[in-house]
Amino acid sequence: MTEQHRPDEGRILVVGSVNVDLVLGVPRHPEPGETLAGTGSRRSPGGKGANQACAAALLGGDVRFAGRTGAGPDADLALALLRDAEVDLTATKEVPAEETGLAVVTVDEAGENSIVIIAGANGSWSAQDVKSLRAAVKASDLVVSQGEIPAAAVDQLALxxxxxxxxxxxxxxxxxxxxxxTLATADPLVVNESEGRLALTALTGTDAPDAPDAPDAPDDDAATVRGLRDAGVPSVVMTRGARGAILATDAEFAEVSSPKVHAVDTTGAGDAFVGALAVGLARGESAADACRRAVRVGAFAVTRHGAQPSYPSRQDELPQ
Structure with missing residues (x-):
């Protein structure tokens, strides 16, 4: 479908993965070699790219999504909530030789998840595919991507x-x-704590600070964020779950706290954060203002089950 541009909203192009999520409820995550009885299962749309596009559109963003699916009913399920959210899917293509991506998600009673991903059609992205998006990139105010498509495609998109x-x-x-x-083009680079340390190691060739063991230990997340900035990343946002986020730009360094909520499922909460952040940045908000809303959107998402089904619309009241 083609969505008419809303002149009061910045245009967002999301290039990335689209999956079907198979979500398994478990009392706790199993040990290696252990068999557990689950508490239920469900299938719903997912994939980091699709999640972020859906979250942004539900919040009023003018969103185009470029993704790859296989053929068959899984593709329809994977795209269903994007269609409901009125995301422009004209740049999303079917790859008949591939399966639609699959994520197997286990969620324990505390709401914590573990995820195994089968790339399927998401792995078919090439640099040439991305080159065909030049006009869409040029027409956008913000382009968003993630690590669930091949690095060559992400590099070409950054270029x-x-x-x-x-x-x-x-x-x-x-x-x-x-x-x-690519990292020097990211404005911002969004990572969680472990992703930030890995990215810093990749950039500098040295080990990043370990996460602190004691509650009163120095905040090595902040050191990681500063290290990424020192290594040439234009701006960095580190998400830290219930602890909120850290933001670092040329203008400021800030810790943004998260509302306190009862989490039932953390699946896709980081993508809700990114979608909300993208909407704010595309609208021309400051990074700090966009982050403050994004942590509230992420907190809302963990109070509901699933990824895309948990995301708020403009009409929903966000936790304070």
Whole structure:
């Protein structure tokens, strides 16, 4: 479908993964070699790219999504909530020789998840595929991508953004071996604690600070964020779950606290954060203002089950 542009909203292009999530409830995560009885299962749309596009559109963003699916009913399920959210899917293509991506997600009684991903059609992205998006990149105010498509495609997307002067938000999740030039284009680079340490090691060739063991230990997350900035990343946002986020730009360094909520499922909460952050940045908000809303959107998402089904719309009241 083609969505008419809303002149009061910045245009967002999300290039990334689209999956079907198979979510398994478990009392706790199993040990290696252990068999556990689950508490239930469900299938729903997922994939980091699709999640972020859906979250942004539900919050009023003008969103185009470029993804790859296989053929068959899984593709329909994977795209269903994007269609409901009125995301422009004209740049999303079917790859008949591949399966639609699959994520197997286990969620324990505390709401914590573990995820195994089968790339399927998401792995078919090439640099040439990305080159075909030049016009869409140039027409966008913000381009968003993640680590669930091949690094060559992400590198090419960063290059297009640099050539067209389009702001590039890279959520390096999971961490893949993108080029140093790609990280130097990311404005912002969005990572969680472990992703930030891996990215810093990749950039500098040295070990990043370990996470603190004691509650009163120095905040090595902040050191990691500063290290990424010192290594040439234009701006960095580190998500830290219930502890909120850290933001570092040329203008400021800030810790943004998260509302206190009862988490039932953390699946896709980071993507809700990124989608909300993208909407704010595309609208021209400061990074700090966009982060403050994004942590509230992420907190809302963990109070509901699933990824895309848990995301708030503009009408929902966000936790304070």
């Amino acid at each position: 297009l953004c640099a050539e067209t002067g389009t702001r590039f938000l890279l959520n390096l999740a999971p961490v893949i071996e993108v080029g140093a030039g």
